[in-house]
Amino acid sequence: MKDHNHILHNVDQDGIDRRGFLKCMAWAGTGVLWTVSGGVLVSKTLAQIAKAGGLPTATDLSFLQISDSHIGFSKDANKDVTETFRIALDRINAMRTPPSFLIHTGDITQLSRPEEFDTFDQLVKSCRTKDVFYVPGEHDVLNDGGKLYRDRYLKTVDAKGSGWYSFNKNGVHFVGLVNVLNLEAGGLGQLGDDQLQWLEADLKGLGADTPIVVFAHIPLWTVYPQWGWGTSDSERALGFLKRFGSVTVLNGHIHQVLQKVEGNITFHTAMSTAFPQPAPGTAPSPGPMKVPAEKLRSMLGLTSVQYKQGNTALAVVDSNLS
Amino acid sequence: MNIPTMITLTPKNRLAALLFGLISLNLLLVVRANEMAITSVITKENKIEIKDFMFNPPTITVKSGEKITWINRDEEPHTVVSVGKKFQKSSALDTDQQFTITAGAPGTYEYFCSVHPKMTGTIIVEK
Numbered sequence: 001m002k003d004h005n006h007i008l009h010n011v012d013q014d015g016i017d018r019r020g021f022l023k024c025m026a027w028a029g030t031g032v033l034w035t036v037s038g039g040v041l042v043s044k045t046l047a048q049i050a051k052a053g054g055l056p057t058a059t060d061l062s063f064l065q066i067s068d069s070h071i072g073f074s075k076d077a078n079k080d081v082t083e084t085f086r087i088a089l090d091r092i093n094a095m096r097t098p099p100s101f102l103i104h105t106g107d108i109t110q111l112s113r114p115e116e117f118d119t120f121d122q123l124v125k126s127c128r129t130k131d132v133f134y135v136p137g138e139h140d141v142l143n144d145g146g147k148l149y150r151d152r153y154l155k156t157v158d159a160k161g162s163g164w165y166s167f168n169k170n171g172v173h174f175v176g177l178v179n180v181l182n183l184e185a186g187g188l189g190q191l192g193d194d195q196l197q198w199l200e201a202d203l204k205g206l207g208a209d210t211p212i213v214v215f216a217h218i219p220l221w222t223v224y225p226q227w228g229w230g231t232s233d234s235e236r237a238l239g240f241l242k243r244f245g246s247v248t249v250l251n252g253h254i255h256q257v258l259q260k261v262e263g264n265i266t267f268h269t270a271m272s273t274a275f276p277q278p279a280p281g282t283a284p285s286p287g288p289m290k291v292p293a294e295k296l297r298s299m300l301g302l303t304s305v306q307y308k309q310g311n312t313a314l315a316v317v318d319s320n321l322s
Numbered sequence: 323m324n325i326p327t328m329i330t331l332t333p334k335n336r337l338a339a340l341l342f343g344l345i346s347l348n349l350l351l352v353v354r355a356n357e358m359a360i361t362s363v364i365t366k367e368n369k370i371e372i373k374d375f376m377f378n379p380p381t382i383t384v385k386s387g388e389k390i391t392w393i394n395r396d397e398e399p400h401t402v403v404s405v406g407k408k409f410q411k412s413s414a415l416d417t418d419q420q421f422t423i424t425a426g427a428p429g430t431y432e433y434f435c436s437v438h439p440k441m442t443g444t445i446i447v448e449k
Contacts (some may be wrong), residue, residue: 075397075417111399111414138437142399142414185405185434185442227375228440285374288397 061170064092064099064129065215065303067252068272070139071120072110077275077288077296081110082119084300087321088273089127091302098129099304100169105252105270106137106180106217108153112144117152131156136163137217137253138180146181164195166202172307172314173206175199177216179231189218189231189253196233200240211246211307211314219251221260221267224280229254241265248305248314254286256299257318268316271301298322368425369393370443372400372415372435377443384425386447391422400441405432 069085078084092099109116124132134153136146150163157165157176166175177199179189191199203212214220220237222230231237241247247265255277260267275288276299283289291299301320308315368390371378375396384390394400394415402412402421408431412421425447435441 073397077397111416139399142401142437183436183439185403185432185439187439226440228438285376285396287375 060309061172061307062097062099063101063103063169063305065103065105065250065252065270065305066092066273067105067270067303068107068137068255068274069104069120070107070110070272070274071123072113072116073274073288075288077290078300081274082123084297084321085120085123085273086126087297088300088302089123091319091321093126093128100129101131101133102127102129103174103176103215103250104132104134105215105250106135107139107252107272108134108137108149110139112140112142112148114148117148121152133157133167133174133176133215135176135216136178136180138183141181146178160198161194164198170307171309172211172213173203175202175212175214177214177220177237179216179218179220179234184232187232188222188225188228189216189234191216191231191233191237196236196240199237203240203244206244208243209245211248212241212244213248213250213305213314214241215250217251218253219258219267219269220249221262223254223258223269227280227286229280229286238262238265246313248316250303250305250316254280255289257301257303259316266313266316268303270303271299271318271320273300273302273321276300367391371395372441375400375435375438375441377433377435377441380442381444381446383446383448386425386428386449388425389422390425390445391420393420394418399437400435401437402433403436405434409433411436 066088070081071085073081092102108120136149140146140149146162150159154163154165157167159165162178162181164176164178166173168174177191177195179191182192183190206212214237216231218231219229220231220234224230242263245264249265249267251267251269252272254269255272255275256269256279257271258269276291277286278289298320301318304317304319306315306317368382368384368388370382370390370392372392373395375398377392382390392402392412392415394417397417399414399416401414404411409423409426414437415421425445428447428449431445431447433443433445
């Protein structure tokens with residue numbers, strides 16, 4: 001059997017090949033059991049990870065992704081989304097090492113109503129972690145092109161255009177993108193030319209060894225186009241990201257954990273705190289999935305991301321609310 | 323309608339009666355036809371149901387001036403937005419909410435849901 005502990009294909013001259021990258025991912029997967037389903041890597045939940053030996057303890061940066069809180073939704077799939085969001089915040093507050101900040105990957109509300117945003121703002125105040133970075137979901141920009149959302153959630157960032165921005169934390173470059181506005185008939189999510197030009201310029205000055213985290217609501221990889229689960233011009237964005245040794249793409253929108261590794265780019269979608277959605281193609285539509293009450297919280301959750309300097313990949317760990 | 327029944331029909335008045343009868347019948351038919359036309363404009367339901375992230379029927383043919391109503395039967399909000407802004411767009415329709423427009427000039431109108439742009443539909447307006 002061949003020894004593969006050396007770089008086989010150093011295409012980008014960055015000291016990392018695909019196999020090397022996957023080996024780096026092994027630390028990220030401490031306790032994370034990766035399974036391949038239809039070409040998609042699926043990570044297991046925190047409870048399963050705990051059984052398998054726990055998380056790495058010393059990290060240089062940890063942050064948390066919450067998504068799809070859908071405040072205002074009150075149908076059968078979950079009649080009390082406020083309560084499940086509160087449970088998610090309690091989980092964050094109970095963490096031994098609190099995350100440095102939160103990222104909310106959109107669909108804060110169900111119907112973009114001011115009172116729904118108010119309820120969310122009131123709830124999120126109870127979180128010990130105060131810094132929250134947002135990108136909008138299509139539910140947050142329903143009637144006003146996102147004005148209300150932008151007025152509330154972009155105060156601490158230098159946002160451009162319809163609300164995209166970037167920032168740096170502990171040597172990691174974060175990029176928040178908007179792909180839920182100006183959508184075209186028959187199409188998918190969309191970034192648009194202005195945002196793509198900005199992204200290219202934003203990344204230009206960065207060294208290839210800078211870890212990059214990109215977050216947006218709709219997946220930036222084509223999960224299931226029949227249900228609109230993809231972004232029509234994401235390939236152009238990924239083209240700008242290819243040269244980097246470590247890129248983590250965090251999305252929401254599909255209310256379930258899916259993961260895919262493509263070169264040095266790890267794509268990951270988070271659970272919702274409100275209601276699950278069906279696996280691609282397993283239902284007539286992607287509408288809210290009704291599950292027995294006792295099962296609901298096992299299908300809602302959070303995503304924790306940890307970065308340790310010197311490690312190429314970021315550890316992405318999902319935990320449910322049960 | 324009241325038809326005189328106790329008239330003796332002579333050849334002369336038989337013709338008059340026949341003419342009278344024919345005219346009456348015609349009038350009746352015209353009135354009836356008009357009633358039906360008016361009734362159809364008021365009550366003809368051009369309904370499009372939004373269910374399972376689809377517009378049903380996806381293509382609808384209506385006459386100019388008729389109303390078209392969408393009703394959202396999903397738990398997800400949807401919108402009705404004209405491609406090329408040819409008619410007024412709806413606000414986000416929550417479950418069981420409706421949106422009505424009156425069909426304008428004859429032509430083919432494409433529309434979609436701006437929240438889920440994979441959802442598309444067509445309105446064909448005839449004269």
